[in-house]
Amino acid sequence: MSLLTIENVTKRFGGLTAVDNVSMEIKEGEIVGLIGPNGAGKTTLMNLIAGTFNPEEGKIVFDGHDITKLEPFQVCRRGVSRTYQIPRPFPDMTALMNVGVGVLCGKKRPNMSLVDGMLDASHCLEFVGLFGKRNILARDLSLFELRALELARALATTPRLILIDEVMAGLNQAEGRVAIRLIEKIIEEFHVTILWIEHVMKIIMEATQRVVVLHYGEIISSGLPGEIANDPQVIEAYLGEKIA
Amino acid sequence: MDAIQSILVYTVVLGSLYLLIALGFSLICGVLGIFNLGYGATFLVAIYGMWMLLSTIGVNLWVAIIGVFILQFLFTLGIIYFPIVKRYMEKEELLLTSLLLVSLIVEETVNHFYPVTAGVDIPTAIFSHTLQLGSVSIPAQMLIVIIAAVLITAFFVYFLMKTRIGFKIRAISQQLEASRLLGVRVERVYALAMILSVVPPTICMLIIAPIWAIEPNMGHSLLQTAILVTILGGLGNLRGTVMASFIVGLIASSVAFLGNPRLVGMSILLVVFFVMIFKPQGIAKSETLW
Incomplete structure (x- = not known):
């Protein structure tokens, strides 16, 4: 189909x-x-x-x-989700919060709390291998890590x-x-x-x-x-x- | 010694006042990335909306206070945001000209119905005496300005850092394009930011109305203060705006008590001018709202 x-x-x-x-x-x-x-x-x-x-x-x-x-x-x-050739992270948010935006906004989830959103986000980060960097600001990540972050953010919107x-x-x-x-x-x-x-x-x-x-x-x-x-x-x- | 006492007291008082004046403008600058030149009219809507409800329509004080907030929200969404900001977001010169025109129209309207000579008396004074702090005396009502500044700033910071909507507001301010594609309803968040932005100036006007010189063209100098503090603070960073408010308060009180009160305006302008030339990103370290 x-x-x-x-x-x-x-x-x-x-x-x-x-x-x-x-x-x-x-x-x-x-x-x-x-x-x-x-x-x-x-x-x-x-x-x-x-x-x-x-x-x-x-x-x-x-x-x-x-x-x-x-x-x-x-x-x-x-x-539908997309990633960018030149990564567009939220520079002054941690990796976890970057993904959290996708979790909380990518689907209608009016009752999900910020904490639950971050929990979901941490699973996405773990999947792309960035869990260890969850508390690092996106502006301090390497290009490779930013690409992985973009994929995690894309996944977060299911x-x-x-x-x-x-x-x-x-x-x-x-x-x-x-x-x-x-x-x-x-x-x-x-x-x-x-x-x-x-x-x-x-x-x-x-x-x-x-x-x-x-x-x-x-x-x-x-x-x-x-x-x-x-x-x-x-x-x-x-x-x-x-x-x- | 007296001068130092005066400078300290007035730095706090003026700093709080400037903060209340600039907070909304700074928020819009940080979130929508625009200079809301219609912001000056917000002060007029607060004062003269209040006066219209009290004197012309004749409701009691509490109804008028609720009414003026409703009026303010209708004004900012129905006249500033939807017809102008939303439409001309990408066309800066149209945006700025339209906003300027609207604020001038508001001013002319106010001037027509309530000219300077008519006199405005808004009975929102909680304290009417003056307060003696060491050698310094200030209107006790100014204490409320300080309390309001602290509470409103605390509310803004809490809202931005701890709530879902605040989280979205921060995302938009950092990366608009990615926010859209991750499912943020940007226009709705913008509208909400516009509503938030009129709260501090409205509260500020309600507090200082009894002790301030009220006139239909007062919006200009208040807008100017908001713009200067916001530039100094780093164009929309709230932490920077808080610091900038008190820096400007310090400059104003120092110049007034150690130099010549007539040079206060000039010295603030010069300081902001040199900051723009040598440190255009303002005093804030990061690009975040907080």
Whole structure:
């Protein structure tokens, strides 16, 4: 069954068409990679799904409900969560409180006390391996820890779909491996569906089940990772960049 | 010796007063990240709303006090927040101009119905005598200002640090975008912050009305005080705002008792000016609200 359906979605910024008549579908439980050269519209597409922007044309349906015009908090409460390429923590809150915001606001929980919220948050932190850092201010965490924190915050809202915007950027190989393992663990444990933007092709090829390629706001190719790597159009879009 | 006593007493008294004046402005600055130039009108709504209820409509004092709070909430949500702040949040020049216009319209309206010559008498004095502290004498009513400043600040800090809504307010002030995506209903929290922000100035006006010079253009200097204290305090940090209030109180009383009372305004402006040039982030250390 299709969890997310994007139908003919277009988003313009002034004269620039960032996302151009894009249609795609993600099934429940799928891990879908979203790739494309810089400026292809990948992050814009994520912002459209999350409700940060509203598209000029087209329709976005999540779990049978039209979410095209919903506010970000409504999209979140329906079960869509996202992480940022450049982490956006609450800098002067502890790691625990950062996750607590997701616990207390990500779903309607009017009767949950702050203390109960923090308890739930500590479970999420434990899951991503940050329990030991729970009382550290987010501004003092390393990039790797911030990425893990973003994932914990995303989990805290009990999502069904997680939009991941570049987990690997700026991490070294060892950290990258831990991050990938963490995402795999999340998929295994919570059975979430994932739409995953990543520049490191190796990861996309290994970790995702299907890949969608954006170029100048349009989908130019879509298919199994192996097929995509050999698609001449994709290779041309990357203009000599080696894939796979 | 006398001068030092006077400076100490007045630092506390003026500091508390400045704190009550600036607290709401500072909160909005910290949470919504805007300068609420309509804040000056809040003081007018408090005083003249009270006066209208008492003199023109003729209700008793307690009904008037409740009424003025309702009036204040209606004003801040119905005229400041929903039509202007919410709509022009991203368009700063429209936002600031509209807020300024509204406060001028309020001032003109007040001036029309209750001109300076009409005289305003609000009987909210709890003490009417003066108090002798060593060599210093102050209106005893000023003690209430100090108590109110302590209680309201304590309430604000408790609210921000210990309640769920306070938690959301802090999240928004630190990372707006992430708050939205984690499910915070930002507009609702903004509206609540707007309501909170008019409480200290309203209480402040009720307390000082009996001992203050009331006139329709008093909003300007009060807004100016709020802006200066907020800038000095680090644009919305409450701890900074508390410190800044008493620093400004200290400057004012020192200049008044050791120098020339007529240079008080100038010296405060100069200090804030130099802080802006050399330490634009203000005196507060962190970016949090507290």
